[in-house]
Amino acid sequence: MWKVDDSISLYGVREWGGGYFTINDKGNLQVMPYKSSERSVDVMDIIRSLESTEESFPVLLRFPQIIDDRLREIYGAFCGSIAEFSYPGRYQPVFPMKVNQRKEVIEYILQFGSRTNIGLEVGTKAELLAALTLELPSDALLICNGYKDEEYLRLAISFSEMYKIIIVVDLFEEVFDVLRCAEELGVRPALGIRVKLFSKGSGRWAESGGESSKFGLSTSETLEMMRILADHGMLDRLKMLHYHIGSQITDIRRVKDAMNEAARIYAKIKRLADIEYYNVGGGLSVDYDGSRTAEPSSANYSLREYSNDVVYTLQRICEEEGVPCPTIVSESGRAIAAYHSFLVFKVIGKKNSKDAFLAYPTEGDPAQIEELYFAFKNINLKNYKEYYHDALHFRDELMASFNLGNVSLEDRAKGESLFGMVCQRAVNLARQANDTSSEFAELRKVVGQKYIGNFSLFQSVPDMWGVGQIFPIMPLHRHREVPGEAGTIADITCDSDGEIKLFGGRDGPRDCLEMHKLCRDEDYYLGIFLLGAYQDTLGDFHNLLGCVTEIHLAVDAKGWSVCNRIDGDTCEKLLRFFNYDTEDYIRKTMNRHDPSTLLNQLFSEMHKALRGYTYYQRQNEVSKPESTEGSGLASVATQT
Numbered sequence: 001m002w003k004v005d006d007s008i009s010l011y012g013v014r015e016w017g018g019g020y021f022t023i024n025d026k027g028n029l030q031v032m033p034y035k036s037s038e039r040s041v042d043v044m045d046i047i048r049s050l051e052s053t054e055e056s057f058p059v060l061l062r063f064p065q066i067i068d069d070r071l072r073e074i075y076g077a078f079c080g081s082i083a084e085f086s087y088p089g090r091y092q093p094v095f096p097m098k099v100n101q102r103k104e105v106i107e108y109i110l111q112f113g114s115r116t117n118i119g120l121e122v123g124t125k126a127e128l129l130a131a132l133t134l135e136l137p138s139d140a141l142l143i144c145n146g147y148k149d150e151e152y153l154r155l156a157i158s159f160s161e162m163y164k165i166i167i168v169v170d171l172f173e174e175v176f177d178v179l180r181c182a183e184e185l186g187v188r189p190a191l192g193i194r195v196k197l198f199s200k201g202s203g204r205w206a207e208s209g210g211e212s213s214k215f216g217l218s219t220s221e222t223l224e225m226m227r228i229l230a231d232h233g234m235l236d237r238l239k240m241l242h243y244h245i246g247s248q249i250t251d252i253r254r255v256k257d258a259m260n261e262a263a264r265i266y267a268k269i270k271r272l273a274d275i276e277y278y279n280v281g282g283g284l285s286v287d288y289d290g291s292r293t294a295e296p297s298s299a300n301y302s303l304r305e306y307s308n309d310v311v312y313t314l315q316r317i318c319e320e321e322g323v324p325c326p327t328i329v330s331e332s333g334r335a336i337a338a339y340h341s342f343l344v345f346k347v348i349g350k351k352n353s354k355d356a357f358l359a360y361p362t363e364g365d366p367a368q369i370e371e372l373y374f375a376f377k378n379i380n381l382k383n384y385k386e387y388y389h390d391a392l393h394f395r396d397e398l399m400a401s402f403n404l405g406n407v408s409l410e411d412r413a414k415g416e417s418l419f420g421m422v423c424q425r426a427v428n429l430a431r432q433a434n435d436t437s438s439e440f441a442e443l444r445k446v447v448g449q450k451y452i453g454n455f456s457l458f459q460s461v462p463d464m465w466g467v468g469q470i471f472p473i474m475p476l477h478r479h480r481e482v483p484g485e486a487g488t489i490a491d492i493t494c495d496s497d498g499e500i501k502l503f504g505g506r507d508g509p510r511d512c513l514e515m516h517k518l519c520r521d522e523d524y525y526l527g528i529f530l531l532g533a534y535q536d537t538l539g540d541f542h543n544l545l546g547c548v549t550e551i552h553l554a555v556d557a558k559g560w561s562v563c564n565r566i567d568g569d570t571c572e573k574l575l576r577f578f579n580y581d582t583e584d585y586i587r588k589t590m591n592r593h594d595p596s597t598l599l600n601q602l603f604s605e606m607h608k609a610l611r612g613y614t615y616y617q618r619q620n621e622v623s624k625p626e627s628t629e630g631s632g633l634a635s636v637a638t639q640t
């Protein structure tokens with residue numbers, strides 16, 4: 001029998017879930033915002049409740065408490081390392097706004113992080129303005145990075161007495177503008193310097209670091225900048241040394257290399273200027289595919305290993321060089337935000353549908369069925385050829401037996417579907433093994449399925465499209481059943497790139513996902529996980545599919561509750577965003593038609609569609625049409 005544990009292992013929930021997700025006895029996804037089963041929620045309870053209030057899918061579920069837990073973990077890791085090595089300094093976290101600028105998310109971060117004095121890092125004028133509208137903890141840092149024009153600089157400098165703003169010079173020429181604006185405004189702002197390291201990150205964003213990096217000052221520029229600051233009597237305002245070698249650093253050796261180099265630079269500069277903060281930037285990795293490797297969607301180290309390396313290296317070098325230890329600042333964004341949200345969507349159909357019925361062996365089945373089931377459960381990367389050939393053999397035996405009149409039609413059907421399921425798996429394994437033999441290439445075409453998911457890859461998972469990043473994805477329920485089919489998942493955009501074709505796995509990326517047979521009378525829900533970093537604001541409006549509805553949830557020992565709901569975009573909102581005037585359009589449409597017969601119907605249909613969600617809605621999901629009586633129609637009609 002297929003067990004929940006089989007599903008947990010098949011979908012790698014333990015490996016990528018960070019302790020926040022599991023599958024419960026009912027076979028449903030269970031979310032544990034504090035990694036404990038005492039405070040947890042069955043996601044199907046949430047979905048059933050949303051269904052009962054006629055909520056339209058897709059929806060994005062956010063669990064602010066997961067942010068709380070992430071903040072505690074990261075802060076705890078640094079404090080743990082500081083205690084372990086008796087580091088004579090503090091740690092202070094900063095959240096980089098570019099990772100998720102949604103106001104609600106930043107507010108959760110500031111709320112939960114206030115006890116750790118969490119600050120913000122901004123990279124543009126607009127991000128700075130956004131940060132200034134929020135209430136930062138009293139000792140929090142507000143770090144200004146990025147290319148800064150006069151408006152940006154004047155804004156930052158003007159507020160630098162109200163907030164603990166540090167203006168980081170990212171580009172050498174900026175130092176002249178900073179000094180001029182500071183003088184004009186009569187303020188002596190705190191400054192930082194971003195140094196360009198020789199060491200690079202690893203993984204996809206390695207080029208953010210290293211000699212060719214777009215940001216940071218070279219060694220000679222650093223020395224020159226300090227000379228200029230000294231000339232202007234501003235060297236005492238240089239308070240922070242900063243580096244950032246790229247996001248998603250998958251290999252711990254890169255972290256160590258960068259730490260070694262930057263800590264030396266700090267020690268040398270510290271003799272000349274009163275640097276207080278040592279800012280290691282971001283880059284703390286998230287293991288999206290659960291493989292625990294240095295592959296681009298993974299990480300080969302733990303959080304505590306990371307904090308240990310930072311603290312230990314810095315302390316060792318400060319001691320060697322005989323300089324005081326600074327306050328450590330980190331700007332981990334991905335590692336704070338990634339886990340807290342996931343997208344829930346329905347599968348609305350299947351292309352190339354080939355029937356595969358669920359089949360378990362039962363008492364009295366022919367031996368071949370037992371054998372086929374055994375092959376299905378145990379086939380793996382090492383034995384897939386052999387087990388596939390075994391399955392062929394048992395299928396043929398079963399058929400021969402059927403032809404002699406010894407097997408019932410039901411058993412034949414069961415055997416056929418089990419055989420299909422073995423083929424499906426064999427095909428996946430052959431792909432993983434880079435097996436290009438014609439045998440498996442043919443088989444792949446026979447078994448491949450394409451499911452249609454009601455979502456937009458471009459809006460909700462842009463990094464999957466843009467940089468080929470893997471995100472965990474799995475069914476949210478029915479995990480007590482064998483996922484007897486497999487396939488890829490196409491979204492509802494009319495773009496062939498809008499398809500999930502790459503899935504995580506312990507043995508490397510896979511080209512399809514195991515799925516359950518769709519039932520006619522029950523919706524099938526999938527989730528895409530770890531979407532809280534970068535995906536929320538990087539997404540676009542391809543095909544005019546808009547932002548999805550957000551449901552924010554809190555979980556306590558007694559149960560769960562919705563703590564916030566943010567409407568998804570309506571068609572009208574998207575049209576407005578791209579400068580279509582829907583009122584005008586309605587008027588023109590009405591002018592073109594005889595305004596007696598069609599008018600009411602036209603207006604009501606258009607009105608309904610404009611007010612509606614941009615995603616696919618089944619008839620039973622479409623909210624009841626709003627009454628048009630006494631509304632827009634009368635007034636618009638009289639104007640025409």
Ligand SMILES: *Cc1c(COP(=O)(O)O)cnc(C)c1O
Pocket residue numbers: 096098099121145244246247248249281282283284331332333334335533
């Ligand atoms: C993007 C960025 C970060 C965040 O990096 P993560 O990998 O998300 O932790 C931190 N600091 C700076 C300067 C950045 O540009």
